[in-house]
Amino acid sequence: MRxxxxxxxVPDSAAKPSLNIETGLTVRQETDNAIDEINERALEAALRLAEKSENSEVALLSLSPASGEAVLRRGLAIGADSATHICDPLLVGADLGLTARALSASLQTTEFDLVIAGNSSSDSGTGAIPFMLSEILGIPCVTGLSSLEHVDSQSFLATRNTETNVETLKVAYPAIVTITESFPECRHPNFKGILAAKKKPLQAHNLSDLGLEINPEAVAYSVVLSASQRPSRAAGVKIVDSGSAAKELAHFLMSKGLLDRG
Ligand SMILES: Cc1cc2nc3c(=O)[nH]c(=O)nc-3n(C[C@H](O)[C@H](O)[C@H](O)COP(=O)(O)OP(=O)(O)OC[C@H]3O[C@@H](n4cnc5c(N)ncnc54)[C@H](O)[C@@H]3O)c2cc1C
Incomplete structure (x- = not known):
């Protein structure tokens, strides 16, 4: 199984990521980047599935700036067998459409049974990429899973917890799934894994390797026109009860249009 x-x-959450107001893009340093936590859980899920079936391979795929190579090496140290890094100067500012086209072009060059993604990234968080890949590749997309179980070479079982019920689905390979934080945290890389990672295959692909022709004048279908820092929250109003708190509270709510005088 592949x-x-x-x-x-993503920018490391401890590094307090900021926004470049001119480009509308997250400021990404060469360091301080990390595998998105939900994707670490996805890797752990993949490793557990692979451990239970013979001749399995876990491959990583990322579209990211040059710094993404170090992030993929960490994934290899954790236990993945190989990695593909899509990186091209034309992808700076890649929107969802372009990201999905590039990722799917890479997936179309290889064989796979299962693609595991996070339900939503921690920085942009549209949660749209997996659906877009499913549409482009013409494979099922099963989302928001809380567990995964390999059944046989044809299918797997997936569990999804909704607000009212727990659903168990039988899905045919090949498919794409998204997982939630119900999945276990990822194991840490050990010293042996870190050494082994240096020798594991890590392929770099640019857009022409993927056969994608992009007009540099119209790289993305959508572009950020303006961006501004959200104003910080104003301090709240504290009403100390010295006998007229109810009246003051009513006045406050009326001033905000939340309470009618009548
Ligand atoms: C040079 C360069 C600079 C970039 N700069 C930015 C930036 O500043 N801000 C930004 O948010 N994005 C950036 N990207 C990446 C790209 O634009 C986003 O990945 C894309 O828009 C996904 O949006 P999302 O985070 O809402 O995905 P979601 O749909 O919320 O992600 C859901 C899941 O899809 C998968 N996924 C999403 N994106 C990728 C990816 N790139 N590679 C592999 N798997 C993925 C993950 O499993 C993720 O958990 C950059 C890419 C390149 C090449």
Missing amino acids: IVVLIKE
Whole structure:
């Protein structure tokens, strides 16, 4: 079984990411980048599935700036067998459409049974990429899973917890799934894994390797026109009860249009 884990490189949450107001893009340093936590869980899920079936391979796929290579090496140290890094200067500012086209072009060059993605990234968080890949590749997309179980070479079982019920689905390979934080945390890389990762295959692909022709004048279908820092929250109003708190509270609510005088 060949499992591909989609890895999004995100600014490390401890590094307080900021926005470049001119470009509308997240400021990404060469360091301080990490595998998105939900994607680490996806990798753990893939490794557990692979451990239970013979001749399995776990491959990583990421579209990210040059710094993404170090992030993929960490995934290889954790236990993945190989990695593909899509990186091209024309992809700076790639929107969802372009990202999905590039990822699917790469997936079309290889064989796979299962693609595991996070339900939503922690920085942009549209949660749209997996659906877009499913549409382009013409394979089922099963989302928001809380567990995964390999059945046989034809199918797997997937569990999804909704607000009212727990659904169990039987899905045919090949498919794409998205997982939630119900999945276990990822194991840590050990020293042996870190050394082994240096020798594992990590392929770099640019757009022409993928056969994608992009007009540099119209790289993305959508572009950020303006971006501004959200104003910080104003301090709240504290009403101390010295006998007239109810009246003051009513006045406050009326001033905000939340309470009618009548
Ligand atoms: C040079 C360069 C610069 C970039 N700069 C930015 C940036 O500043 N901000 C930004 O948000 N994005 C950036 N990207 C990546 C790309 O634009 C986003 O990945 C894309 O828009 C996905 O949106 P999302 O985070 O809402 O995905 P979601 O749909 O929320 O992600 C859901 C899941 O899809 C998978 N996925 C999403 N994106 C990728 C990816 N790139 N590679 C592999 N798997 C993925 C993951 O498994 C993820 O958990 C950059 C890419 C390149 C090449």
